[in-house]
Amino acid sequence: xxxxxxxxxxxxxLSKGNAWQNDIKAPGATAMGDVVIGGIFPIHRKVNRSEDxxxxxEYSCRKLKDGSVGLVLSMINAIEVVNKSPLLRDVNVTLGxxxxxxxxxxxxxxxxxxxxxxxAECAPTCQQPVVAVIGASFSEMSIAVxxxxxxxxxxxxxxSSSATSxxxxxxxxxxxxxxxxxxxxxxxxxxxxxxNGWSWVGIIIADGAYGRSALxxxxxxxxxxxxxxxxxxxxxxxxxGGAEDSAIEQVARTIxxxxxxxxxxxxxQSKQMEKLFKELRKQMEKSGPGVKDMRRVWIASDSWSxxxxxxxxxxxxxxxxxxxxxxxxxSFDEYLSLLETSGYNSTxxxxxxEKLFKExNKGGVSGNTDQASEVVKNIKEKTNTGLILxxxxxxxxxxxxxxxxxxxxxxxxxxxxxxxxxxxxLRGQPxxxxxxxxxxxxxxxxxxxxxxxxxxxxGGKEHANEIVATYIPHDNNFxxxxxxxxxxxxxxxxxxxxxxxxxxxxxxxxxxxxxxxCCYECVNxxxxxxxxxxxxxxxxxCDKKFEWSPRGSDRCLPKKKVxxxxxxxxxxxxxxxxxxxxxxxxxVSVLFIxxxxxxxxxxxxxxxxxxILLSLSVSFISAVLFVGKPSHLQxxxxxxxxxxxxxxxxxxxxxxxxxxxxxxxxxIKIQGALQKVYQSFLIIxxxxxxxxxxxxxxxxxxxxxxxxxxxxxxxxxxxxxxxYLAFGVMLGYIALLAFVCFICAFIGRKLPQGYNExxxxxxxxxxxxxxxxxxxxxxxxxxxxxxxxxxxxVILMSNYGILGCHFLPKCYIMLFRKDQNTSSAxxxxxxxxxxxSTDSISVSGSSVSKKTSSSQESVxxxxxxxxxxxxxxxxxxxxxxxxxxxNQVSYRGPIKRFGSNRRSFSx
Numbered sequence: 001x002x003x004x005x006x007x008x009x010x011x012x013x014l015s016k017g018n019a020w021q022n023d024i025k026a027p028g029a030t031a032m033g034d035v036v037i038g039g040i041f042p043i044h045r046k047v048n049r050s051e052d053x054x055x056x057x058e059y060s061c062r063k064l065k066d067g068s069v070g071l072v073l074s075m076i077n078a079i080e081v082v083n084k085s086p087l088l089r090d091v092n093v094t095l096g097x098x099x100x101x102x103x104x105x106x107x108x109x110x111x112x113x114x115x116x117x118x119x120a121e122c123a124p125t126c127q128q129p130v131v132a133v134i135g136a137s138f139s140e141m142s143i144a145v146x147x148x149x150x151x152x153x154x155x156x157x158x159x160s161s162s163a164t165s166x167x168x169x170x171x172x173x174x175x176x177x178x179x180x181x182x183x184x185x186x187x188x189x190x191x192x193x194x195x196n197g198w199s200w201v202g203i204i205i206a207d208g209a210y211g212r213s214a215l216x217x218x219x220x221x222x223x224x225x226x227x228x229x230x231x232x233x234x235x236x237x238x239x240x241g242g243a244e245d246s247a248i249e250q251v252a253r254t255i256x257x258x259x260x261x262x263x264x265x266x267x268x269q270s271k272q273m274e275k276l277f278k279e280l281r282k283q284m285e286k287s288g289p290g291v292k293d294m295r296r297v298w299i300a301s302d303s304w305s306x307x308x309x310x311x312x313x314x315x316x317x318x319x320x321x322x323x324x325x326x327x328x329x330x331s332f333d334e335y336l337s338l339l340e341t342s343g344y345n346s347t348x349x350x351x352x353x354e355k356l357f358k359e360x361n362k363g364g365v366s367g368n369t370d371q372a373s374e375v376v377k378n379i380k381e382k383t384n385t386g387l388i389l390x391x392x393x394x395x396x397x398x399x400x401x402x403x404x405x406x407x408x409x410x411x412x413x414x415x416x417x418x419x420x421x422x423x424x425x426l427r428g429q430p431x432x433x434x435x436x437x438x439x440x441x442x443x444x445x446x447x448x449x450x451x452x453x454x455x456x457x458x459g460g461k462e463h464a465n466e467i468v469a470t471y472i473p474h475d476n477n478f479x480x481x482x483x484x485x486x487x488x489x490x491x492x493x494x495x496x497x498x499x500x501x502x503x504x505x506x507x508x509x510x511x512x513x514x515x516x517x518c519c520y521e522c523v524n525x526x527x528x529x530x531x532x533x534x535x536x537x538x539x540x541x542c543d544k545k546f547e548w549s550p551r552g553s554d555r556c557l558p559k560k561k562v563x564x565x566x567x568x569x570x571x572x573x574x575x576x577x578x579x580x581x582x583x584x585x586x587x588v589s590v591l592f593i594x595x596x597x598x599x600x601x602x603x604x605x606x607x608x609x610x611x612i613l614l615s616l617s618v619s620f621i622s623a624v625l626f627v628g629k630p631s632h633l634q635x636x637x638x639x640x641x642x643x644x645x646x647x648x649x650x651x652x653x654x655x656x657x658x659x660x661x662x663x664x665x666x667x668i669k670i671q672g673a674l675q676k677v678y679q680s681f682l683i684i685x686x687x688x689x690x691x692x693x694x695x696x697x698x699x700x701x702x703x704x705x706x707x708x709x710x711x712x713x714x715x716x717x718x719x720x721x722x723x724y725l726a727f728g729v730m731l732g733y734i735a736l737l738a739f740v741c742f743i744c745a746f747i748g749r750k751l752p753q754g755y756n757e758x759x760x761x762x763x764x765x766x767x768x769x770x771x772x773x774x775x776x777x778x779x780x781x782x783x784x785x786x787x788x789x790x791x792x793x794v795i796l797m798s799n800y801g802i803l804g805c806h807f808l809p810k811c812y813i814m815l816f817r818k819d820q821n822t823s824s825a826x827x828x829x830x831x832x833x834x835x836x837s838t839d840s841i842s843v844s845g846s847s848v849s850k851k852t853s854s855s856q857e858s859v860x861x862x863x864x865x866x867x868x869x870x871x872x873x874x875x876x877x878x879x880x881x882x883x884x885x886x887n888q889v890s891y892r893g894p895i896k897r898f899g900s901n902r903r904s905f906s907x
Contacts, residue, residue, distance in 0.1 A: 029072055031079070033096025034412045035402050036128045037395070038116040039075055040109055040135030040145065043068045043101035045271075047108050061103035068137075070383030071159070071391055072099055075134060077335040078395035087399055091406040095399060096128065102136055109141045113148050131402070131419045132157065132426075134394045138269075138303070139163030139182075139210035146175040153420040157397060159390035160324070162302060163210045164217050167443035174423055176444035178393040179302075179324050180473060182214055188322060188450055188471040189265055189299055190221045192478070198297075198497040199226060199518045199535075201263040204233045204251060206272060206303075214267040214301070226535075228499065228518035230261035235272045248272070252279040256294065262497035263297045270304035277316050284315060297495055305453060306384045306465060318488065319455040321465055324386035325448045328434050332388055333380075340376040386451065393446070396433040401425035447473045454485045502534045505554030509537055524552035527712075548713050559710075563629050563717040564788045571627045574792050581620040581799055588807045589613045595814050600821045604810050605656050608680070612652045612806065616799050618645035623795045626788040635704040635719035640695045642795060643730045644688060649802060650737040651687035653761055655680045657744035660758055691733055698726035709783075716785060735772060738765045764805035771797045 028043065044061035076097065083094045100112030116130045132155045136142045142161035149156045150173055158166070158177040166172055167181045193201060203218060205211030211234065219229060233251040236243050255264065266273060280294050295317035300307070305321025402417070404425045411417045430439035438446050449472045453465035468489040469478045480486050503509050503522035508531050511520045525531055525539035530553045532540070542549050542556035549556050564571055592609055595601050601609065622645060625638035658678055698704075707720035721727045745761035775794045782790060813820050 028101050029076065029097065029099040031076070031096045033079075033083070033094040033128065035093055035406075035417060036096040036098055036130050037079065037398055038130040038133035038135075039072065039097055039099035040102050040112050040116075040133060040137075040141075041068050041072050041075075041099060042104040042137045043072065044103045047103040047105040061101055061105075061108070065382070066378040067382035067384060070379040071387055073335065073339070073379065074332050074383070074388045074391045075099065075395060077332055078392040080335075081331055082395055082399040085399075087403050091403050091411070093402060093406050093411050095395075095402070098130060102141055104138070104141075106141050106144050109136055110144055110148065113145045117148060117152060117154070128414050129419075130154065131417055131422045132398045134159065134391065134398075136161060139166060139213075140208045142166060142175070143172075143209055146172040150174045153423055155398075155401075155419060155423040155426055157394040157426075159387055159394055160302065161210075163213050165209065165213050167445060169442075169444065172444075174419075176397075176426060176440050178390040178397070178438075178446050180447045180449065181443060181445045182301075183217060184445075184447060184473045185301060185322050185450065186214065186218045186221055187473070187476060188478075189218065189301075190225065190227065191471075191476055192299065192320070192452075193222070193227055193263065193265075194225055195478070196493045196495070197502075198263045198495075200228055200230050200261050200497050200499040201265060202231045202233070202255065202258060202261045203229055204235060204264060204266040204268050204276070206268045207234050207236045210303075211267050218265065218267075226517065228516045230258045230499070235268050235276075244272070245275070248275050248279050251276060252283050255280065255296070256283060259293065260497070260499055262295075262495050263299065265299045265301075266304065267301045268304060270307045273300075273304045273307060280316055297492060297497070302450075306386075318492070320489075320492070321453040321455070322471075323451045323453050323465070323467075324384075324390055325451055325470075326385045327389035327392070329385055329388055332392075336376045336379060340372045342372075393433050393438060397426055397431045397438070397440075398422065400429070400431035404429060449473055452478065452489070454488055503531070503536065504534060505530075505532050505536075506552040507531060507536075508539045509535060525549070527551055529553075530555055545710060546715070559713060559715045561708075561717055562714045562785050564627055564785055566628055568627075568785075570786065570789055574789060574796065575624065575627060577796050577800075578620050578623050581796065581803065582617055584803060585613050585617045585620065588803070588811060589617075591811055591814060592807075595821075598814065598821050599823055600810050600813050604806070605652070608652045608656060609807070611684075612649050612802070615645045615649035615652070616803060619649065619795060619799050623792050623799075626792040626795075630706045630717055630719045632706050635706050635721075636699060638719075639704060639721070639727065639730070640699065643695055643734065644691055646795075646798065647691040647734055647737065648684070648688050650734060650741060651684045653765075653802070653806075654687070654737055654741045654744070655683050657741050657758070657761055658683070660744070687737060691730065694726065694730050694733060698723060698730065702726065718785075718787065731772060735769060738768050741765045742769065760805040760809065764801045767801040767805075768798045771801075 029039075043065060045063035045065055046061065048060050048062060076099075079095045079097055082088060088094065098116065100115065102109035102112055113133070116133055133145070133149060134157050136145050136158060137160050139161040140163075142156070142158050143163065143166065146156055146166065153174050156175050158175070158179075160179060161177060162179055162182045162185060164182045164186075166175050166177070167183070193199075201222075203215060205215045215232065219232075222229065231254050233247075233254055235247050235251065255261075268276070284294055294315065297317055298319045300319055300321040302322050302324060305319075305323050307319075401422045402411070402425075405411070405417060405421045409416065427440060427444070430437050432438075438448075440446060449470060451467045452469040452471060454468050455465055466483050466485045467481055468483045468485045469480050471478050480489070499516060499519040500509075500521070503520075507522040507524055509517075509520040510523045511517050527550060528542050528544055528548055529539035530542060530549045531538075532554050546559055547556035548559055566572075566575075589610060592601055592604075592613070596606065605612070619642055622638050622642035625634055625641070628634070659680070702723040704719050704722045707718055709716040709718060741761055742765035745758040745765065747758075771794050775790065778790055779787070
């Protein structure tokens with residue numbers, strides 16, 4: 001309904017008579033044809049209009065633009081070329097044109113559009129209607145024109161309007177363009193900024209729909225990848241009161257204050273940028289030698305990237321421009337050559353060219369060759385070659401659409417060919433231009449990408465834009481050319497445009513509340529965290545099971561697997577003691593076997609001593625298993641092997657202790673009881689069997705296994721004992737046997753020197769008990785790689801205690817005191833011990849009194865008996881000795897001496 005009201009309103013305005021008609025300028029360039037194409041170009045820079053009157057006014061445009069005249073000529077040339085092509089000759093149709101001047105003014109552009117729409121609506125009574133329009137130039141004007149043309153669905157193809165909003169087909173259904181939309185240009189700018197590591201940039205826009213749309217889109221895309229805007233500046237269009245000049249001064253001061261923002265993106269117009277560069281230069285001159293650096297990287301949008309009149313480029317920095325793709329301009333160059341030849345005569349039906357000739361004429365004769373050459377030269381220099389390709393593509397697209405529709409109907413009659421039919425054909429099929437196929441996408445754009453240029457000084461105010469790279473929207477990537485300025489383009493990475501210095505790997509960005517995310521401080525990553533890139537927002541976590549990292553690390557370090565290694569120095573020392581122990585055991589074993597028939601070996605136990613030595617060798621071997629990388633089998637074997645071997649050793653010592661008591665116990669009742677229970681083989685087997693049962697239950701129910709303990713920087717490989725209760729029971733059982741040995745040996749500690757095993761058993765068992773009592777709290781409270789070494793040390797202490805106390809004294813006698821290793825020597829010691837013992841034995845049943853001063857003794861006769869003679873005692877001892885099969889270690893009993901003349905035994 002709104003569209004219908006708008007059409008009615010336009011119709012009324014168009015029928016208002018001379019007041020409105022006088023405001024509508026006739027087209028500046030026309031040509032008849034079967035199908036007419038409209039054109040809207042900014043031929044002049046400004047329009048004269050009085051702001052004091054409310055009545056409709058006559059207006060005039062001023063400041064002719066040579067570049068825009070060149071675009072008009074490129075459209076005319078393209079239409080003439082396509083009229084001669086087989087494409088239109090086959091359907092017997094020619095194209096005409098009606099070209100208007102918008103004077104860079106939206107109102108003037110709308111009046112020109114209204115003229116084109118009026119021509120379309122008055123058919124068939126008027127001349128051929130306009131079926132398509134090429135233009136306008138600026139997005140703000142194209143938006144206004146597109147709203148009007150969309151009412152009648154007249155296709156509009158712009159050659160330079162890139163505003164993102166124009167791609168919205170719901171708002172502008174008949175609008176198309178032969179260039180990419182700003183969304184692609186902005187994506188390219190953001191990619192350029194990101195590739196060079198810039199994160200702190202400023203942006204300048206021209207006030208209006210185009211600038212604000214670009215600002216919104218750029219800010220959104222930049223924010224998505226961490227680019228922050230240091231400042232936003234809006235330049236108003238020129239008006240009364242010098243508003244534009246004041247705004248430019250303020251923008252220049254803002255640039256000077258933001259020294260860290262070395263990159264500025266600009267979507268302003270070319271005249272505004274010229275004024276801004278002049279103002280920057282002016283402020284630098286005022287500030288003198290101490291002026292802040294005003295050099296920047298200027299990223300220019302397509303609206304001013306072709307600007308050449310830049311003064312003192314070296315002072316303002318590098319200009320990186322985004323330009324529309326260029327093509328082959330040979331046809332246009334030939335057309336200009338013909339124009340140069342024909343001179344003023346070529347201005348027929350083209351008031352713009354005619355005016356250009358008149359303005360160029362410097363008092364000479366109109367139409368002379370020098371004048372024409374100067375006109376053509378100005379047009380070539382001022383015309384944007386990228387826009388020439390865009391205009392030619394628009395003509396080719398319309399020609400293809402017209403040919404497609406007219407191939408099935410007659411189009412020469414005015415009004416036969418409807419604009420919406422041309423629009424449908426434009427959107428539905430590709431077209432060819434300069435041997436390449438093009439097609440409008442769903443947004444009505446042709447995404448050909450951009451040529452990236454950098455300005456190069458030509459001396460004075462003149463500068464040339466040299467292509468250094470191309471941007472392809474499909475790949476979102478830049479491709480360098482072979483230009484001499486390519487090195488300059490690559491060196492842009494050396495420019496730093498950041499609010500804060502980059503955080504190196506090992507640090508992360510910490511932003512204060514209320515600040516830009518690009519303004520931050522760098523903080524070291526904590527332990528177990530790392531950052532492996534610059535400017536990371538947060539540190540990454542290591543896999544704490546297998547990795548670690550120190551503070552401020554840029555990578556995770558694998559946790560080193562540690563264990564009590566063979567290469568450890570402490571392990572080497574302990575292994576040396578193990579090897580020495582095994583060697584000593586072998587040497588003692590050889591010596592004992594060689595001297596097996598001697599009294600010393602017999603007194604030491606004979607076969608039992610060999611069994612003890614064998615168990616000690618196995619115990620030494622079990623200690624070796626505590627070194628090296630633990631395995632499941634190793635963990636199971638080492639404890640069990642030690643437990644059973646040492647139990648066998650202590651059991652044999654227990655048997656020896658009991659034999660000592662049995663051999664030298666003079667109490668007949670106690671001796672008889674010991675003889676009944678004493679079975680050496682059964683005692684040893686029973687003790688070892690019970691330990692074997694304990695170890696078997698341990699292995700079956702909860703056996704030791706290899707285990708990895710996670711530590712801050714390492715992974716400790718050790719043995720988990722499975723059940724510490726079973727481990728304790730195994731050690732406790734050995735300790736019990738050792739304690740029994742200790743008690744028995746302590747009782748028999750005062751026996752003959754040759755038989756005195758008891759004191760050595762006492763010392764060795766005491767050493768064992770003390771060492772293992774110390775082991776328990778150390779083992780419980782200690783952890784780490786050297787925990788196996790603690791148990792290994794205790795095992796070595798126990799083994800060496802038994803080896804040193806039980807065997808080394810015997811070896812000393814056998815090697816260095818051979819005179820004491822004879823039967824007669826042993827009998828003599830026994831005899832002397834017995835004589836000494838009989839002198840000190842006294843037994844009393846009721847009372848014992850000390851010697852009085854008269855040297856008399858008082859003894860109760862009813863409770864005492866006389867000692868046997870010395871010969872009888874010696875015979876009894878020899879008989880006891882014969883029962884042990886060989887001289888066993890004797891025991892000094894708790895015998896007390898009460899007198900020197902008489903002796904008695906207390907029963």
